[in-house]
Amino acid sequence: MDEAALIAGLKAGDNSVFETLLRTYGGRLLATARRMLHNEEDARDAVQDAFINAFRARESFKGEAQISTWLHSIVVNAALMKLRTRRRKPEEPIEHYLPRYLPDGHHTEHFPSWTEPADVALSRKETAAMVRSAIEDLPETYRTVVLLRDIEGLSTDETAKIVNTTPNAVKIRLHRGRLALRTLIAPHLASGAHA
Amino acid sequence: MTTRLTCREVSDFLMDYCGEALPSDVQGHFEAHVDACHNCKTFLVQYRETIVAGRLACGDDGVEDCPEDLIQAVMDALLKEPKA
Numbered sequence: 001m002d003e004a005a006l007i008a009g010l011k012a013g014d015n016s017v018f019e020t021l022l023r024t025y026g027g028r029l030l031a032t033a034r035r036m037l038h039n040e041e042d043a044r045d046a047v048q049d050a051f052i053n054a055f056r057a058r059e060s061f062k063g064e065a066q067i068s069t070w071l072h073s074i075v076v077n078a079a080l081m082k083l084r085t086r087r088r089k090p091e092e093p094i095e096h097y098l099p100r101y102l103p104d105g106h107h108t109e110h111f112p113s114w115t116e117p118a119d120v121a122l123s124r125k126e127t128a129a130m131v132r133s134a135i136e137d138l139p140e141t142y143r144t145v146v147l148l149r150d151i152e153g154l155s156t157d158e159t160a161k162i163v164n165t166t167p168n169a170v171k172i173r174l175h176r177g178r179l180a181l182r183t184l185i186a187p188h189l190a191s192g193a194h195a
Numbered sequence: 196m197t198t199r200l201t202c203r204e205v206s207d208f209l210m211d212y213c214g215e216a217l218p219s220d221v222q223g224h225f226e227a228h229v230d231a232c233h234n235c236k237t238f239l240v241q242y243r244e245t246i247v248a249g250r251l252a253c254g255d256d257g258v259e260d261c262p263e264d265l266i267q268a269v270m271d272a273l274l275k276e277p278k279a
Contacts (some may be wrong), residue, residue: 013278026261035253044265051269055276105201111237118244122251131252150246151253175210182245
């Protein structure tokens with residue numbers, strides 16, 4: 001079924017079209033929800049909520065974006081709603097993961113080179129799992145922005161709208177999140193880590 | 196802006212530099228510092244590699260099919276939704 005037929009069926013509320021969309025995009029959408037929620041049940045609920053929301057909002061879909069992009073944003077929103085309703089512990093500060101400087105602006109530490117490029121290191125399953133674990137360890141405010149910008153590929157403006165903040169705040173969180181992620185994965189990738 | 200950047204200022208500009216959003220007058224100072232500072236050069240490489248690592252690490256967990264029981268649960272829920 002081509003995109004035009006899918007759009008027509010979607011707007012008409014044709015259940016078979018929704019099933020086709022689930023079978024086509026559901027696995028990838030579930031993976032997005034899992035990355036954001038780290039809980040299988042919550043991730044499945046988010047996908048289900050997203051499809052119900054998509055069904056209810058079907059007539060407002062204008063076809064300006066691809067259906068997959070539209071569904072992706074609805075799943076991201078559903079996952080964020082889940083995150084917001086969770087009973088959250090106070091967020092861990094990120095400062096101890098950020099680089100430190102001397103009064104004259106020089107780094108306080110020396111950074112050893114990594115032994116191999118990321119694409120080579122990440123071909124090993126255990127390294128990929130280590131990086132995923134490090135992303136999970138980021139404080140939630142930063143993890144969400146890193147996931148939306150660097151992994152899910154949303155723009156700064158789209159991310160700001162979804163997390164209800166300003167584009168400038170998104171940029172600051174993304175930069176700090178990346179710096180913290182570098183700190184977390186560096187010991188595993190630096191020279192001698194595999195010795 | 197002074198002509199010589201500190202390591203802290205270079206770190207602050209990393210994201211804009213990697214996103215090719217650094218003003219051209221700052222870019223020259225940024226690159227001059229990185230060329231002369233081995234530690235910042237390494238840090239810049241690792242900042243970029245961190246972005247790649249995140250993408251690659253999360254890219255391999257999204258290829259499986261949607262579980263059949265989830266499809267069924269969603270379709271059951273949609274059947275309860277009013278059509279109009």
